[in-house]
Amino acid sequence: MSDHEDYIQAFSHFMRSGDNSRLSDFLTSEQSAVFLSIYRNGFYKACLSALKANFTSLTFILDETDFNQIATAYINLYPPSQATLVAYGMASSSTHAELEKIPSFPVFLLQLEGQEPPISIPWRALYDLALLDQTWISTLNKKNTQIVSLAQVQSMLEQGDDLSLIPFNLIESVSLVNTEFAAFSKWQRLKFHGEGIDAAHREEQNILFWQYEGEVQAKLLTSAEAHFYHAFLASASIGDALESAAQQGADLDISALFADLLNASLLKLEV
Template identity: 25%
Template sequence: MAPSASGFQDAFIRALFGDSHDIGREMAAVARQPGFAVYRNGVRKHAIDALQANYPAVARVVGEEWFRAAAAIYVRGSPPSSPMLVEYGASFPRFLETFEPAADIAYVADVARLDRMWTEAHIGTDDDLLDPAQVASLAPQTLSQAVLRPHACARWAWFETAPIYSIWAASREHAGNPADIDWRGEGALIVRPRDRVEWAPIDAGVCAFLDRCAEGANAGLAVQAALAANPDTDLRQLMWGLLSAGAISRIERPDENERTI
């Protein structure tokens, strides 16, 4: 029986990326052709190139040779599923977590997470920007009951044990490795408020605040979370920093009309 179109496509992809198991006699014969080998090598290289483009900070931290060797292994196990290669490699940070040669540089998986957050901010859906004047016009009690919605292109993370943001930003900005880095936890905010992706360091309090906002909690509860994570959180600076960064898209307050500002 001739293979179905989807079955043929699956076998073709497996053959391209080095999995010869259960590809069928017809595809095995195709895969043995010299022309197929040339095509296969080109496709693999293209996927590795895309992964390197999507994870530039990782490539600079570990070096190009190390990166491409690791990427070749990843590509064979997780080939692209879409022609949109800018989206490729979502699982690469998890791959690095268990990649034995990376055991001595375990922080590189978190550097990869920031590279991925940059990509998600870059390709994310455009969103509105909240005018700081709208927040300033609200009474404190009203603001505490309102819900602040993070921008659709905002991504953030807190890294408890390592200065991931400093390592990532230095690599991303071609600044080399920071010579006097303070080895402590750091957070990162990556957002595309308009046409370009921007990033900034944030502390545990800001991360906790954004986490609660993303869950739909009101600003009062988000503030409680921020203070629990970092009792020294400056709430005015927190709010101003997020608004000026474009990390908040809108505010929803519970009034008689359930109106969205």
């Protein structure tokens, strides 16, 4: 068992550093050490491919050399800890303590603040773009249940039900992203059209993500809408969210908001 653990540590060191000296006791010839480089090259290629797939917008705003340099630094510090690379670099929803210690790739970009960015866009703006990429993928992979339809609500009204007493909640795929820079439209152009951007300006934005009929939807919110959704996600109560928005003096048309929630299939019934 000790030999096996020593080999795993030596092999891990080789994969991350390229130094095969610790593997000499486990190899039968120099040729074997050269052969192992194939595994190391494949390891980095697979990790880079996963990060490029998960953070598409960054591959359009950064040239390949810059992206690979940043991504390789992340791989060296935080190599994959799971058998699959599908979610590599993304924030973990696991409660496993070790996984929670591993920063996501967007958070890693924030850790680089203080260094000169590779382009004339701040690390924080790159973080915002990567965060939107991450949210898009996580939203796509979520499953919604008990979605409320307009017909159901009409039936409730016909039966005289008080809608304020109905246990409405937001569907499972809903998430709210706050960005420090005006990143939403830039992210859309990068991710879906491959168009470059040449500037970034500070402007806080709140973007709502959700899944509708198997496709990811995203909407830039007004400040009033953002306050409502923040409160709704925190309280899991549409009544509490509306009350909180009203106390803040948020300029919300409640009827129009409720119609928007139904039309976008954003509500579910708690059972």
